[in-house]
Amino acid sequence: MAKRKSKSEILKQRSKKKQKSIVLSLFKWFFILFIISGLLGCAGLAGLYYYLSRDLPKINTLKDYSPATVTSVFSDDGRKIGEFYEERRVVIPLSEMPENLINAFVAAEDSRFREHPGIDILSIFRAFLKNFKAGTIVQGGSTITQQVTKSFLLTPERTYERKFKEAMLAYRIEKKFTKDEILFLYLNQIYLGHGAYGVEAASENYFGKHTKDLNIAECSMLAGLPQAPSRYSPFRFPDRAKQRQIYVLNRMKEDGLITNLDVTEAIDLKLDIKPRKNWFIERVPCYTEHVRRYVEKHYGKDALYKQGLQIHTAVNIELQKIGRDAVNKGLIELDRRTGYRGPLKSIPALQIEDFCANISEKLDNQLLKKGNTYQGVVLSIDDKKGVTRVRVGNFHGIIKLETMTWAREPDLEVAYYEAKVKKPSQVFKPGDIIMVKAVNDIVENNEFEFTLEQEPVAQSALLSIEAETGHVKAMIGGRDYRNSQFNRAYQSRRQPGSAFKPIIYAAALDKGYTAASVIIDSPVVYEDTERDFIWKPRNYKEKFFGPTLFRNALVKSRNVVTIKILQDIGIDYITDYARNLGIASDISQDLSTALGSSGLSLLELVNAYSVFPNLGYLVEPVFITKIYDRDGNLLETSKLIRKKVIDMSTAYIMTNIMESVIKSGTGWRIKALKRPVAGKTGTTNNLFDAWFMGYTPRYTTGVWVGLDQEASLGKGETGSRAASPIWLEFMKNALEGKPASTFNVPEGIVFAKIDAKTGLLPIEESEETIFECFKEGTVPTEYTPKPDTASDSEDLFKEGI
Numbered sequence: 001m002a003k004r005k006s007k008s009e010i011l012k013q014r015s016k017k018k019q020k021s022i023v024l025s026l027f028k029w030f031f032i033l034f035i036i037s038g039l040l041g042c043a044g045l046a047g048l049y050y051y052l053s054r055d056l057p058k059i060n061t062l063k064d065y066s067p068a069t070v071t072s073v074f075s076d077d078g079r080k081i082g083e084f085y086e087e088r089r090v091v092i093p094l095s096e097m098p099e100n101l102i103n104a105f106v107a108a109e110d111s112r113f114r115e116h117p118g119i120d121i122l123s124i125f126r127a128f129l130k131n132f133k134a135g136t137i138v139q140g141g142s143t144i145t146q147q148v149t150k151s152f153l154l155t156p157e158r159t160y161e162r163k164f165k166e167a168m169l170a171y172r173i174e175k176k177f178t179k180d181e182i183l184f185l186y187l188n189q190i191y192l193g194h195g196a197y198g199v200e201a202a203s204e205n206y207f208g209k210h211t212k213d214l215n216i217a218e219c220s221m222l223a224g225l226p227q228a229p230s231r232y233s234p235f236r237f238p239d240r241a242k243q244r245q246i247y248v249l250n251r252m253k254e255d256g257l258i259t260n261l262d263v264t265e266a267i268d269l270k271l272d273i274k275p276r277k278n279w280f281i282e283r284v285p286c287y288t289e290h291v292r293r294y295v296e297k298h299y300g301k302d303a304l305y306k307q308g309l310q311i312h313t314a315v316n317i318e319l320q321k322i323g324r325d326a327v328n329k330g331l332i333e334l335d336r337r338t339g340y341r342g343p344l345k346s347i348p349a350l351q352i353e354d355f356c357a358n359i360s361e362k363l364d365n366q367l368l369k370k371g372n373t374y375q376g377v378v379l380s381i382d383d384k385k386g387v388t389r390v391r392v393g394n395f396h397g398i399i400k401l402e403t404m405t406w407a408r409e410p411d412l413e414v415a416y417y418e419a420k421v422k423k424p425s426q427v428f429k430p431g432d433i434i435m436v437k438a439v440n441d442i443v444e445n446n447e448f449e450f451t452l453e454q455e456p457v458a459q460s461a462l463l464s465i466e467a468e469t470g471h472v473k474a475m476i477g478g479r480d481y482r483n484s485q486f487n488r489a490y491q492s493r494r495q496p497g498s499a500f501k502p503i504i505y506a507a508a509l510d511k512g513y514t515a516a517s518v519i520i521d522s523p524v525v526y527e528d529t530e531r532d533f534i535w536k537p538r539n540y541k542e543k544f545f546g547p548t549l550f551r552n553a554l555v556k557s558r559n560v561v562t563i564k565i566l567q568d569i570g571i572d573y574i575t576d577y578a579r580n581l582g583i584a585s586d587i588s589q590d591l592s593t594a595l596g597s598s599g600l601s602l603l604e605l606v607n608a609y610s611v612f613p614n615l616g617y618l619v620e621p622v623f624i625t626k627i628y629d630r631d632g633n634l635l636e637t638s639k640l641i642r643k644k645v646i647d648m649s650t651a652y653i654m655t656n657i658m659e660s661v662i663k664s665g666t667g668w669r670i671k672a673l674k675r676p677v678a679g680k681t682g683t684t685n686n687l688f689d690a691w692f693m694g695y696t697p698r699y700t701t702g703v704w705v706g707l708d709q710e711a712s713l714g715k716g717e718t719g720s721r722a723a724s725p726i727w728l729e730f731m732k733n734a735l736e737g738k739p740a741s742t743f744n745v746p747e748g749i750v751f752a753k754i755d756a757k758t759g760l761l762p763i764e765e766s767e768e769t770i771f772e773c774f775k776e777g778t779v780p781t782e783y784t785p786k787p788d789t790a791s792d793s794e795d796l797f798k799e800g801i
Helices: 007-053 099-109 121-134 144-153 160-176 179-189 199-207 216-223 238-254 260-268 285-299 301-306 317-338 349-363 497-509 550-555 559-569 571-580 591-595 602-609 648-664 668-673 719-734 787-798
Strands: 071-074 080-084 310-313 373-382 387-392 395-400 432-438 448-453 459-466 472-476 518-521 526-528 533-535 546-549 617-619 624-628 634-637 642-644 678-683 689-695 699-706 749-755 769-775
Touching: 071 285, 071 301, 080 285, 099 144, 099 179, 099 216, 099 238, 144 160, 144 179, 160 179, 179 199, 199 216, 216 238, 216 260, 238 260, 285 301, 285 310, 285 472, 285 624, 317 459, 317 472, 317 699, 317 719, 349 373, 349 387, 387 432, 387 448, 395 432, 459 602, 459 719, 497 550, 497 559, 497 571, 497 591, 497 602, 497 648, 497 678, 497 689, 497 719, 518 550, 518 559, 546 550, 550 559, 550 648, 559 571, 559 591, 571 591, 602 689, 602 699, 648 668, 648 678, 648 749, 648 769, 668 719, 678 719, 689 719, 699 719
Parallel strands: 071 310, 395 448
Antiparallel strands: 071 080, 310 624, 373 387, 373 432, 387 395, 432 448, 459 472, 459 699, 518 546, 526 533, 617 642, 624 634, 678 689, 689 699, 749 769
């Protein structure tokens, strides 16, 4: 018979069962909660993934990779002259990157790049330990793939949301791309300091060469930049950059990518690191800026600054430099003719040492260079020897009297040849701070020789067009683009003065005048009763010359004759005529138009003059020859637009007359070119503006000289004196080595001998005869009256205008 359990035992057993049941129940509910939590967590993560992935960049193929790239501008021979960008990036294929460059970046930034799936847990853990020990963030665990995602996300803030996005995108990229394709994205996308994005832009920035030409030392220097481009800048912190380079080289050695010898040679190699050239400023800034405005207007800012356009222009770099040098030379000569405006400042003798010490520090112990301009201080003046002693930093030198006779006190009413400096004390006193130029770069007798310099105040513009094609080969918009970006060749509107007269005379030829027409040069008075105004136009030297041949009136630039011609043919006719020649600016609707009172741009006037060598055809000016998009597709190409606007014979006769302007008129200085050339000077009232417009069969070139704040250039500073020397200097160098050519004579032109006084056929008694050119059918048929019929001759002249 079984032993009967006690009541206490029964209660204990029940308690144990109950406890077991509770444990099982709790376990069951915990398991259920765990499953639910897991499901909720998964759902949450899925929801978070869906939420965060909505605005993630979609990169399915490399074709989707279209970052902001540099728009480049090129000259007529394909040399780069400018760049436009928000991010300076030049995308190149991995095949153009040296293996050492790729290895350097991998070793420095992500040595396990070839092994991990986009996120390197080992690196993250290692970075966590180091940061924990340091008590701050000293190392990151981001992989190259994650760095790619970071640059695509464009959100540098440190948030969990960005980190999640970064991880998600890194995983996607690893699934979509090969490792080499990821490196392609990374090495083209990464920021490497000083505005350079990607290795190609950085290579050009720091070393002035393409990535494919980099050596190991240069590759390792670039690979040290991603961590902190500004901190390790080779420009600003060369010692830090060197230490970072050594770190990269050692990482490459540890990974077995290079040898100990490679490391040693790379460390010992001295790198030539110079700031990247400013293409825009150093080459053709005014021209490039004109192109920039055009592209932005027609294609938009996004295309200009982000889409990597390739813009080819008509500019010639050599002609541009020749033009810039000619303008500078001409303005310096003009400035010297106007006198010396005094020292920059004057200091007491006790401050001279400190001043020289500051200059010496700026020179950085470099020897003075011939042709360079420096600030110096006057130490002493010796009138007997005609010598001024000057100190520049720690260097001493002299200014000879014969080089500074121009330095008279400025006086616009006195011509330069009427006042010369006779002794240095008229100009200087000890302590004067002045600008000097080093004449020699070798010290003689422990002294340099200097010339006195000053910054010109006048401005100038030059523009040259290739006649046949309309290609604008050179455009100088002012003395120095760094000081003023205003383009005086295109944006400015100034009165052309007598440079407008050829348009009047060409119009007159088409209205029945001939080169032999006679017009009376005599005083006239015009009264405007509505405005209570009386105008008495006069010639430049206030003389009148009586009966004047049409040719001579233009050659000698007779104002009154030109006004009479305009009055005869009509202002409306001239306005329409000017429009046909490409002049779009407003034309004054009064007789002052004859004297060039309407403000025009230099470009307009040069374009109008180009009609003459083109025998009546207006050729549209061309600045841009072609524009390609980033993929090499042609967006725009220039077309030769030629429009017949005046008769061929009219164009040739004008050329023939303006050749006489050079041979015997106001453009006489241009005879030094010793080539067939035609042109016209222009000078406005009060000598505010000076012009020379001229052309050869190949180039049509215009020069303007004046002050931005309209004022007199000085006594005698006409277009002939102030502008034509600049034109001559430019064309002499532009045409050097090129064969001379003559202007073509078109059909319909005939030459006939005429009396130089009457413009009629000569007789035996004629004092002077000339060969004149005429349109066929317009040669004079009357003979010059004989001397005994003087009264008839007088009546004939009275019939002139």
